Amino acid sequence: MMQEKSMNRPNLSMEWLRSNTTTIGPILFVIAVVAIFQVINPSFLSYQGIITLIYAMSYFLIAACGLTFVIMTGSFDFSVPNMLKLSALICVLYIEKIGLLVIPVALLVCLGFGFINGLLLAKFKVPSFLATLGISIVVDGIAWFLSKGHLLIMQDVKFRSLSTTFIAGFPSILYWGIGIWIICTFLALATAFGRRTYAVGGNLEGAGLSDINVARHRIYIFMLSGFLSGLAGVLYMYQMGGGSANIGADMAIPLFASVVAGGTALTGGVGGPHRTILGVIIITWIQAGMSMLAIGKDIQMITFGLIAIGMSIATVDRKRIKIVK
Amino acid sequence: MNNQNRKRMIPAVIKQTLKMHPVIIVFLALLVIFGSIYPGSFFSPINFKAILRQFVTLTLFALGPSFVVLTGRLDLSYVGIWMLGGVLVWLFKPILGMFAIIMIPVVGIATGLFIGVIQTKAKIPSFILTLSLLVTYTGLTALIAGGYPRAVGGYEFITAPLIPLIPTTFLLSIPIIVAAIFLMKCTRMCVYLNAIGSNEEGARLAGINVDKYKILAFTLSGIFTGIGAVVLFQHLGGSAQVELKLNNIVWPLVAIVLGGTPLTGGSGGPQRTLLGAITFTIFYRGLYLTPLHPTMITLLVGIVLIVSIIVSARGLKGVTVT
Numbered sequence: 001m002m003q004e005k006s007m008n009r010p011n012l013s014m015e016w017l018r019s020n021t022t023t024i025g026p027i028l029f030v031i032a033v034v035a036i037f038q039v040i041n042p043s044f045l046s047y048q049g050i051i052t053l054i055y056a057m058s059y060f061l062i063a064a065c066g067l068t069f070v071i072m073t074g075s076f077d078f079s080v081p082n083m084l085k086l087s088a089l090i091c092v093l094y095i096e097k098i099g100l101l102v103i104p105v106a107l108l109v110c111l112g113f114g115f116i117n118g119l120l121l122a123k124f125k126v127p128s129f130l131a132t133l134g135i136s137i138v139v140d141g142i143a144w145f146l147s148k149g150h151l152l153i154m155q156d157v158k159f160r161s162l163s164t165t166f167i168a169g170f171p172s173i174l175y176w177g178i179g180i181w182i183i184c185t186f187l188a189l190a191t192a193f194g195r196r197t198y199a200v201g202g203n204l205e206g207a208g209l210s211d212i213n214v215a216r217h218r219i220y221i222f223m224l225s226g227f228l229s230g231l232a233g234v235l236y237m238y239q240m241g242g243g244s245a246n247i248g249a250d251m252a253i254p255l256f257a258s259v260v261a262g263g264t265a266l267t268g269g270v271g272g273p274h275r276t277i278l279g280v281i282i283i284t285w286i287q288a289g290m291s292m293l294a295i296g297k298d299i300q301m302i303t304f305g306l307i308a309i310g311m312s313i314a315t316v317d318r319k320r321i322k323i324v325k
Numbered sequence: 326m327n328n329q330n331r332k333r334m335i336p337a338v339i340k341q342t343l344k345m346h347p348v349i350i351v352f353l354a355l356l357v358i359f360g361s362i363y364p365g366s367f368f369s370p371i372n373f374k375a376i377l378r379q380f381v382t383l384t385l386f387a388l389g390p391s392f393v394v395l396t397g398r399l400d401l402s403y404v405g406i407w408m409l410g411g412v413l414v415w416l417f418k419p420i421l422g423m424f425a426i427i428m429i430p431v432v433g434i435a436t437g438l439f440i441g442v443i444q445t446k447a448k449i450p451s452f453i454l455t456l457s458l459l460v461t462y463t464g465l466t467a468l469i470a471g472g473y474p475r476a477v478g479g480y481e482f483i484t485a486p487l488i489p490l491i492p493t494t495f496l497l498s499i500p501i502i503v504a505a506i507f508l509m510k511c512t513r514m515c516v517y518l519n520a521i522g523s524n525e526e527g528a529r530l531a532g533i534n535v536d537k538y539k540i541l542a543f544t545l546s547g548i549f550t551g552i553g554a555v556v557l558f559q560h561l562g563g564s565a566q567v568e569l570k571l572n573n574i575v576w577p578l579v580a581i582v583l584g585g586t587p588l589t590g591g592s593g594g595p596q597r598t599l600l601g602a603i604t605f606t607i608f609y610r611g612l613y614l615t616p617l618h619p620t621m622i623t624l625l626v627g628i629v630l631i632v633s634i635i636v637s638a639r640g641l642k643g644v645t646v647t
Contacts, residue, residue, distance in 0.1 A: 134628070257457075298468040298472070302465055
């Protein structure tokens with residue numbers, strides 16, 4: 001391994017090209033997506049079309065930012081869609097009883113479940129995929145139990161303005177999404193927290209040896225993911241004006257696909273939230289564009305499944321890792 | 326029986342077995358608990374039949390992935406093989422006639438081989454690869470079927486009752502189970518899979534062709550799921566399903582973990598999955614008799630999954646999990 005690396009060293013132009021492919025690739029992908037949909041459907045980039053695209057991507061961006069942190073540490077959070085659903089349902093169910101206090105309550109519940117996720121991984125050695133799968137079933141059960149399977153409509157129009165007020169021509173949920181994205185990018189690139197995240201993802205043992213409390217950091221990461229999926233759920237609910245226990249059921253793969261399509265490798269240590277925005281644009285705009293063209297959910301699922309597999313193959317650095325499970 | 330030694334042996338053997346398979350205690354405890362709360366309905370012939378039917382479903386879905394879990398990886402594609410295979414049977418029935426059922430094993434083998442090669446060569450975490458493939462298959466199934474379940478007739482003989490009280494599918498699943506146990510107990514392959522699961526680098530250094538056996542594990546998983554899905558196809562209604570249910574994915578996983586195959590790999594295998602499947606079935610059928618709401622049962626299943634993973638992961642001090 002060492003020899004291979006030192007032999008590749010002089011070939012810097014290849015290295016440069018490779019490191020740039022992961023940045024330029026998603027940008028080209030976005031341009032291709034926009035161009036294709038614009039050619040097929042001329043109203044794709046009209047004002048109304050753009051508003052649709054913004055509504056499709058904003059809440060998704062917030063949830064994907066949380067998931068990005070988890071994937072950066074090499075773990076996976078399957079429970080994001082279900083947490084999103086639960087926080088949306090808590091909002092719509094209890095808004096009449098406790099008013100705007102539902103937002104902190106919903107966020108705290110998701111934070112709590114995120115904490116349990118992290119605890120299961122870091123302390124009980126449960127692989128994150130299965131820990132979060134188990135928790136997402138529990139959360140799903142709670143969501144069905146609370147809503148009894150009904151479609152719940154938000155009666156109070158006043159609260160919806162949180163996501164649907166138009167500021168400078170765009171709905172306010174866009175500013176929420178972009179704001180959270182900027183905060184996450186700052187967190188990942190300019191703080192000790194972000195450095196630790198990269199360290200844990202890049203080399204778990206090394207991070208432990210260099211005096212990072214790995215277990216605690218992993219718990220923080222999952223709490224962040226839970227918190228952000230809860231926030232996404234709150235804003236999603238204000239955007240849609242209601243919710244049921246059915247929403248978000250098949251969001252897991254598109255969410256994951258958007259993170260890897262942005263260039264965050266599944267094996268951890270590379271990428272970051274700043275890249276995820278491109279992936280989110282790719283995935284949600286394909287989704288919205290297909291829906292505008294009345295292409296069914298089945299073809300969308302095939303597309304996202306294939307994008308997820310293809311982008312995982314493209315982003316994983318096969319030289320660095322020996323064993324992948 | 327008069328032999329003094331043998332008398333002393335029996336408790337020791339029982340003790341050893343219980344130590345190795347703590348799930349047997351859970352199984353017996355569940356039998357006693359539910360049997361004493363609902364003596365009438367729990368031990369009724371109908372419930373017995375229902376338990377056997379559900380046991381068959383769980384086992385046939387979980388046997389194949391057990392081979393993969395042994396190597397420390399995950400294979401979630403089983404529901405996808407069942408769904409896509411089912412709809413392909415419907416699609417090819419006019420062309421191939423009764424032989425259309427062969428599509429299910431074909432899909433199984435092809436999927437297993439594909440996953441094995443991609444996972445080993447491209448080094449993608451297996452759970453996300455198989456999950457993405459599962460979603461792709463669901464989309465394909467819905468696309469081919471046009472969005473709603475397609476009934477396929479002509480295979481009713483699979484479920485035609487032969488012996489009263491015992492579902493025919495249970496009889497049909499016995500050879501599959503025996504084949505899986507034979508592979509585990511009587512071949513070198515099982516030792517290699519265990520070695521890969523417990524220490525892949527060590528297995529490689531010991532001269533085992535690790536990549537080959539990993540691909541073999543995924544292919545075996547596909548084959549077993551493919552053959553099992555032939556039985557399940559008729560067992561679960563004789564029609565191609567188009568809707569992906571989380572329960573279908575999770576329950577076989579619970580059976581595997583509950584049986585005592587740790588998800589980090591290295592021990593266990595299909596024979597333990599049988600134990601897990603029967604225990605989970607008793608648990609589920611017992612809960613079904615209680616006045617609990619179905620959503621509460623779902624919730625409890627999630628908790629059982631987490632608890633059983635925690636228990637099976639005990640003693641893993643040096644292993645890093647992601």
